[in-house]
Amino acid sequence: MAAPPRPESVALLEKLVAALSAKGILTEEEIAARQAITDRASPETGARMVAKAWTDPEYRALLLSNGTAAAEAMGVTMAGAPPLGVLEDTPTRHHLVVCTLCSCYPRAVLGYPPHWYKSAAYRARAVRDPRGVLAEWGTHLPDNVEIRVVDSTADYRWMVLPMRPAGTEGWSEERLASIVTRDCLVGVALPKVA
Amino acid sequence: MTAAIAPGTRVRVKDDWPEERGPCHIRTPHYVRGRTGTVERVLGAFPNPEDLAFGRPAPRCTLYHVRFDQQPLWNEGNPRDTVLIEIYEHWLEPVSEGRH
Numbered sequence: 001m002a003a004p005p006r007p008e009s010v011a012l013l014e015k016l017v018a019a020l021s022a023k024g025i026l027t028e029e030e031i032a033a034r035q036a037i038t039d040r041a042s043p044e045t046g047a048r049m050v051a052k053a054w055t056d057p058e059y060r061a062l063l064l065s066n067g068t069a070a071a072e073a074m075g076v077t078m079a080g081a082p083p084l085g086v087l088e089d090t091p092t093r094h095h096l097v098v099c100t101l102c103s104c105y106p107r108a109v110l111g112y113p114p115h116w117y118k119s120a121a122y123r124a125r126a127v128r129d130p131r132g133v134l135a136e137w138g139t140h141l142p143d144n145v146e147i148r149v150v151d152s153t154a155d156y157r158w159m160v161l162p163m164r165p166a167g168t169e170g171w172s173e174e175r176l177a178s179i180v181t182r183d184c185l186v187g188v189a190l191p192k193v194a
Numbered sequence: 195m196t197a198a199i200a201p202g203t204r205v206r207v208k209d210d211w212p213e214e215r216g217p218c219h220i221r222t223p224h225y226v227r228g229r230t231g232t233v234e235r236v237l238g239a240f241p242n243p244e245d246l247a248f249g250r251p252a253p254r255c256t257l258y259h260v261r262f263d264q265q266p267l268w269n270e271g272n273p274r275d276t277v278l279i280e281i282y283e284h285w286l287e288p289v290s291e292g293r294h
Contacts (some may be wrong), residue, residue: 083238100223127225127277128268146274149264154221154257154280155240 037077042111043182046159049074049109050185051176054164063161064088071109081108085156087148087187094141095160096134096187098126099152106157110185117186127151137188150187160187167193198256203233204289205260207281212244219247222285230289231262234278242282256283 020026049070053060063070067084078084084106087095099105100123105113116122126133130147134140141147150158162184168176183189199205209228212218221243237259241252257280264275 085237100225101221127223129271130264130275131272143272144274146276147264147272148261148275149277151223151277151279153223154243154282156237156257156280 038107038112041076041108043180043185044177045071045074045076045111046106046109046182046185047177047180048173049159050161050180051173053161054168054176055173060161067159076108078108082155082157084109085158086161087150087158088161089163089187091163092144093146093148094187095148095150095158096126096130097150097152097158097160098123100124100127101151101153104152104157106159108157109159110182114182134188137183139189159185162187162191165191165193198236199233199258199283199286201233201235204230205233205258205286206230206289207260208285208287210285217248219244222281223279225267226260226262226279226281229262229267231260231279233286234259234261237280242284257281258283258286260286 017026017028017031021028049063052074053063053070059070059073062073063086067086068078068081070086071084072078082104087097089095099117103113103118103123105117107113122133127149130149131141134147152158162180164176165179168179179191179193181189181191184191207222207226207229211227212220235258237257239254239256242255243252245252259278260281262277262279263273264271264277265273267277
């Protein structure tokens with residue numbers, strides 16, 4: 001069986017990498033190391049940060065004042081990543097993150113963005129009709145809770161620190177982290193006690 | 195770098211459309227051009243992406259988190275809801291008296 005044709009983009013990428021190596025700008029090893037960092041990142045990292053913030057007031061203060069340092073404290077490599085900002089939900093304020101211009105996403109702590117985050121529909125609707133979008137996720141917030149949409153337009157990346165739900169008293173950090181999903185960290189969902 | 199605009203200051207986003215004048219890379223969304231908001235906080239200074247995108251020398255610009263009320267932006271929605279956006283200083287201008 002004949003091998004499938006190689007996409008043009010692969011040939012282009014190989015030429016680019018060869019040119020960068022030839023000029024001594026970048027090595028194959030450096031690219032592989034960066035790929036490994038990117039692949040390692042997942043929403044579990046953000047979830048662990050949230051769970052720690054729920055149980056450790058000092059870490060919570062660090063997370064809210066300097067998200068980048070808080071990520072590094074959890075062993076995340078933030079060198080070369082945009083600064084991380086963390087948005088604190090309260091009983092009267094809920095945050096929802098979107099990037100209307102493209103698909104800026106806190107990859108260092110959440111990994112690759114889900115397809116819907118990059119869709120034109122989410123990007124257009126989250127900023128105009130946040131309550132409608134949340135309702136489609138089954139997230140219903142009372143009228144007296146402010147919804148603050150955070151349009152990630154420039155150099156920061158944003159993650160939500162949701163409120164710790166009732167019924168989780170005495171839980172370990174690991175168990176707490178298990179209810180913090182990717183969707184909670186973007187703000188379309190709330191952590192739920194099964 | 196100019197002195198930072200203090201949090202709480204009312205600011206207007208320039209009603210400017212560089213897109214109509216030629217190729218550009220703008221991080222200020224269309225829906226707030228010409229709209230008035232409030233500086234929430236100073237986020238820091240970053241190389242101007244409008245230059246960076248074209249490989250030009252990019253001076254560092256002050257970046258702000260600016261808060262807008264949802265309802266005036268769209269003429270719909272919950273009056274409590276807000277939107278928080280990162281906007282560079284050169285897109286912000288002072289709000290003149292009695293103007294919203």
